Amino acid sequence: MRLGKLSPHELERLVFPFQGAEREEVVFGPRLGRDCGVLRLSPLYLSCTCDPVTGTSFGAGSLAPHLVANDLIASGAEPVALVVSLLFPPEASVSLLEETMRELDEAAKAIGFAILGGHTEITDAVTRPVIHCTGIGIIAFEPLPDVTRVKPGDTIVMTKGAGIEGTAILALERAKELQGILTDEELKRAQTFLKRVSVLPEGRIALRCSPHCLHDATEGGILGAVFEVCSAQGLGFILEEGKVLLFPETEKIARYFGCDPLRLISSGTLLVFTPHPLPLLGALQDAGIPASVIGQVTENGRVLIRKDGTREEVTECPQDELWRLLEVSKP
Amino acid sequence: MRLGKLSPHELERLVFPFQGAEREEVVFGPRLGRDCGVLRLSPLYLSCTCDPVTGTSFGAGSLAPHLVANDLIASGAEPVALVVSLLFPPEASVSLLEETMRELDEAAKAIGFAILGGHTEITDAVTRPVIHCTGIGIIAFEPLPDVTRVKPGDTIVMTKGAGIEGTAILALERAKELQGILTDEELKRAQTFLKRVSVLPEGRIALRCSPHCLHDATEGGILGAVFEVCSAQGLGFILEEGKVLLFPETEKIARYFGCDPLRLISSGTLLVFTPHPLPLLGALQDAGIPASVIGQVTENGRVLIRKDGTREEVTECPQDELWRLLEVSKP
Numbered sequence: 221m222r223l224g225k226l227s228p229h230e231l232e233r234l235v236f237p238f239q240g241a242e243r244e245e246v247v248f249g250p251r252l253g254r255d256c257g258v259l260r261l262s263p264l265y266l267s268c269t270c271d272p273v274t275g276t277s278f279g280a281g282s283l284a285p286h287l288v289a290n291d292l293i294a295s296g297a298e299p300v301a302l303v304v305s306l307l308f309p310p311e312a313s314v315s316l317l318e319e320t321m322r323e324l325d326e327a328a329k330a331i332g333f334a335i336l337g338g339h340t341e342i343t344d345a346v347t348r349p350v351i352h353c354t355g356i357g358i359i360a361f362e363p364l365p366d367v368t369r370v371k372p373g374d375t376i377v378m379t380k381g382a383g384i385e386g387t388a389i390l391a392l393e394r395a396k397e398l399q400g401i402l403t404d405e406e407l408k409r410a411q412t413f414l415k416r417v418s419v420l421p422e423g424r425i426a427l428r429c430s431p432h433c434l435h436d437a438t439e440g441g442i443l444g445a446v447f448e449v450c451s452a453q454g455l456g457f458i459l460e461e462g463k464v465l466l467f468p469e470t471e472k473i474a475r476y477f478g479c480d481p482l483r484l485i486s487s488g489t490l491l492v493f494t495p496h497p498l499p500l501l502g503a504l505q506d507a508g509i510p511a512s513v514i515g516q517v518t519e520n521g522r523v524l525i526r527k528d529g530t531r532e533e534v535t536e537c538p539q540d541e542l543w544r545l546l547e548v549s550k551p
Numbered sequence: 552m553r554l555g556k557l558s559p560h561e562l563e564r565l566v567f568p569f570q571g572a573e574r575e576e577v578v579f580g581p582r583l584g585r586d587c588g589v590l591r592l593s594p595l596y597l598s599c600t601c602d603p604v605t606g607t608s609f610g611a612g613s614l615a616p617h618l619v620a621n622d623l624i625a626s627g628a629e630p631v632a633l634v635v636s637l638l639f640p641p642e643a644s645v646s647l648l649e650e651t652m653r654e655l656d657e658a659a660k661a662i663g664f665a666i667l668g669g670h671t672e673i674t675d676a677v678t679r680p681v682i683h684c685t686g687i688g689i690i691a692f693e694p695l696p697d698v699t700r701v702k703p704g705d706t707i708v709m710t711k712g713a714g715i716e717g718t719a720i721l722a723l724e725r726a727k728e729l730q731g732i733l734t735d736e737e738l739k740r741a742q743t744f745l746k747r748v749s750v751l752p753e754g755r756i757a758l759r760c761s762p763h764c765l766h767d768a769t770e771g772g773i774l775g776a777v778f779e780v781c782s783a784q785g786l787g788f789i790l791e792e793g794k795v796l797l798f799p800e801t802e803k804i805a806r807y808f809g810c811d812p813l814r815l816i817s818s819g820t821l822l823v824f825t826p827h828p829l830p831l832l833g834a835l836q837d838a839g840i841p842a843s844v845i846g847q848v849t850e851n852g853r854v855l856i857r858k859d860g861t862r863e864e865v866t867e868c869p870q871d872e873l874w875r876l877l878e879v880s881k882p
Contacts, residue, residue: 240659240666257667274676328571335571336588345605354685
């Protein structure tokens with residue numbers, strides 16, 4: 221099979237039909253465009269999600285809890301607890317394990333996650349460390365934001381900048397090549413972009429503005445995320461490239477590599493689908509978080525309007541640009 | 552590092568010091584002899600655990616949900632939901648993924664687990680399929696059973712038979728060698744021992760008898776489990792080999808391989824630490840579940856009384872016999 225996440229079609233066919241026992245506690249089970257399952261444990265809702273991070277290059281232990289927290293806040297949940305499973309290959313050093321635990325602990329504390337337990341094992345089933353975090357969060361309000369509430373006419377708002385995570389990874393992995401392209405200062409700044417990877421602050425603000433759906437843009441970038449959410453509902457969208465926020469470092473790096481920043485992995489960017497964007501934009505501005513209206517949900521047709529005014533039909537869920545550029549498997 | 556789970560000493564030093572944020576919801580965090588973390592979400596308690604299963608030989612998809620459910624029921628929790636993460640290597644076939652999802656679904660339905668979501672990825676970070684299940688369960692009574700409630704004088708009760716899981720694995724992996732040792736009928740029966748791997752039925756019964764602690768005996772066998780629970784509390788134990796239940800198939804296989812069934816991986820065996828064993832033994836008997844009093848918790852000293860009356864001091868947590876016999880990493 222092809223490296224990476226399964227395609228939407230494969231998920232629909234191979235994974236989602238299997239949902240185990242029917243339980244009345246389940247409010248939201250597996251579905252395209254949804255990263256968390258939700259249980260009703262009256263009077264609260266419980267949101268659960270998981271993400272494995274494989275690789276060691278850039279503090280994977282620091283990244284993993286944030287990715288899980290992003291999914292939780294996008295589901296409406298305040299992060300509460302983390303179950304951590306570490307699978308390390310035999311050649312891994314004890315100091316790498318120590319470093320990973322310290323990173324996990326620090327990130328968990330910053331987010332507010334208790335580490336509730338887990339599993340630690342040395343196994344030759346893995347070739348590099350696999351850090352697997354399951355996150356549990358609590359939702360104490362209604363109605364819950366969810367992909368099924370996205371409607372034609374919803375405004376699509378994005379925060380911060382496209383391709384944040386991809387910018388950091390390329391700046392770290394391909395630093396040498398980029399030395400002539402970016403100034404030293406720009407390159408250093410781009411290498412710290414993983415610090416922008418949390419969408420907790422803007423997620424908390426967005427939840428106070430009754431959105432239909434929140435989504436953090438990961439693999440496939442902003443375009444992939446919008447495609448996934450809208451097509452999960454059989455809906456279309458119009459997206460305007462000219463409205464997409466872009467850090468200058470991302471713009472330069474993307475231009476150098478000839479890649480589309482709209483298709484570049486983008487943890488750190490929150491997408492909000494909402495019928496009333498104005499209070500949200502005001503609240504984000506008050507908090508000093510850059511935000512922009514980048515498009516709208518439509519009945520049908522998936523259209524990207526480029527800066528020069530040309531209209532592109534987006535016919536399938538875009539592959540992330542990063543895997544093509546790194547020619548390796550996912551970090 | 553050495554293949555397998557970390558040693559108790561390594562866990563204490565490398566893993567348990569890192570527990571993330573201090574949250575008032577946390578009742579039980581990471582600790583030796585405890586497989587589930589517990590959150591108080593008044594009026595309920597939520598129990599969470601995870602287990603990765605690596606390998607494909609004998610329906611890993613069927614096994615994984617049961618292992619997680621065993622940990623949950625031992626924590627006092629009724630299984631509710633499963634978050635499933637599948638990491639498959641690129642050479643894995645689509646049909647293996649299909650088969651795994653069907654197995655997971657079937658096991659989840661038998662247990663009562665809803666599959667709430669998860670993650671599916673093809674990655675060269677793994678050399679064989681890694682099936683990672685996080686289980687969530689609900690506890691609706693008090694006081695909670697836990698390793699910290701184990702006291703000197705507690706009776707140790709075991710169910711079914713020692714080395715159930717190891718018996719099945721050896722009967723499957725080393726079938727050829729065993730053909731002369733066991734009758735065809737015995738070998739076939741031993742190969743189906745994974746069907747006995749769930750401790751849900753006896754766990755539910757045991758919880759009605761107010762135990763101090765339940766523990767499912769996995770890696771390290773019954774002796775390893777008793778050692779882990781008692782030493783986590785700085786206590787000792789006396790264990791009588793002659794009282795340990797053993798299926799005839801296990802006895803023959805263990806004798807042939809020269810291995811100690813008390814140290815053989817034993818998912819399917821529930822250990823109950825309780826101050827009042829009689830009602831428990833009666834209730835298990837009524838349900839047709841074999842059970843035996845195999846020892847007692849003491850102030851100090853870790854003593855195994857062999858069948859011939861000799862006393863062995865158990866000075867360190869036993870390594871599982873299976874890894875030595877298979878000379879491979881964990882299945």
